[in-house]
Amino acid sequence: MAIQRGTHIIHTVIPGETIYSLAIRYESDVDTIVRVNGIYPPFTDPFIIFPGQVLVIPRLTVDPTETFYVVQPGDSLGMIGQRFSSALSVIAGTNPTVQNPNFIFPQQQLRLPVFTYDVESGDSLFAISQKTGVPLENILLANSFRPSISPDLIYEGIKLLIPIPASENIVVYQPLPGSTIQDNAQLEGYARAFEANVLYRLVDANDTEVVAESFTTADFAGPNYGRFRDTLSFEREPTASTGELQVYTRSAQDGSIQDLVQLNIVFG
Missing domain, CATH: 2.60.40.10 (Immunoglobulins)
Structure with missing residues (x-):
């Protein structure tokens, strides 16, 4: 199973951003971002991203295996927890930067109980769900607004976000x-x-x-x-x-x- 190690950033594109600017910001690489997000035909024009798209950005430095979500305007911990199938208490309690669960701010990075999986030849969302034990609907919700993820088809080389099962505590x-x-x-x-x-x-x-x-x-x-x-x-x-x-x-x-x-x- 192609579980990916290292640090990954979940970033929502805002107007004016480019793949190059995101690669610089998150210590990544343009070609890597393009490949793992399917930013090429038939999904989209090469190297073109749009506001609202969600990208998974691997950091190329040697880092711990962690996944961070970049907070967007209007987000709340409850909304983020629902999207990634995690209790609000877990996100708040395991992120030292969260002093008040009712207050998070744009561009804040929150560590989430999520890991990344590199899709391999012959994979299907159903098979990945069966092997990990993570419900298919949870995987699809975590990958909302991704440019190359659909319920019916996934492609080799794309990074898939998979929530880690957790309880309240x-x-x-x-x-x-x-x-x-x-x-x-x-x-x-x-x-x-x-x-x-x-x-x-x-x-x-x-x-x-x-x-x-x-x-x-x-x-x-x-x-x-x-x-x-x-x-x-x-x-x-x-x-x-x-x-x-x-x-x-x-x-x-x-x-x-x-x-x-x-x-x-x-x-x-």
Whole structure:
């Protein structure tokens, strides 16, 4: 699966902008922007962009794997969260530049629970949805106003935006949905959890526990979001090629599972 590493910017074109000016602004490259957004026939005239189009711009420097959305006039955190299938609380709580969830400003860059996927030959939106476990309608909504994305057809080389499944209080950034993992893979994300305790387990498609319920601790306890990290040390060999990573908390009152996040994975 062609999950793309590095930093990507989601930018909405405004009047007067050119691909060249955007390449300079975001430390990217004209040809790369053209290729990954399909800015060529039959989608559009070569190198021509229009106000309102949404472009995915890869930074060419060696950066963490992150996706940032550039705030537009009239945006709100609620609107952005709805578009990218994420809770407002997650976006606000994991972006230090957001001091007040009711106040964001144009050109502010917000880190989103979204990753980019390079479309390969033979791909379809349905197949990508099945493999990642992300609903097709969520993928289409995240890619609204893209110049080369349609429900019926996607083209090789285009970068597709895929929302990362999250709950109100937990988001997992590693592993990403549909990615291939092996023993001692890294687990990483953000959580707003009582006493900072984050639980997880890994099961294969036959419901065999590859990693029984374990816990890690976030940097901060609720009501703040804290970053958590751990290693997925396999206790059993997987009995299937695919599985599910479950990350959650438990109620202090009755021990029931809360804030469950479920991610499709492939065993390497």
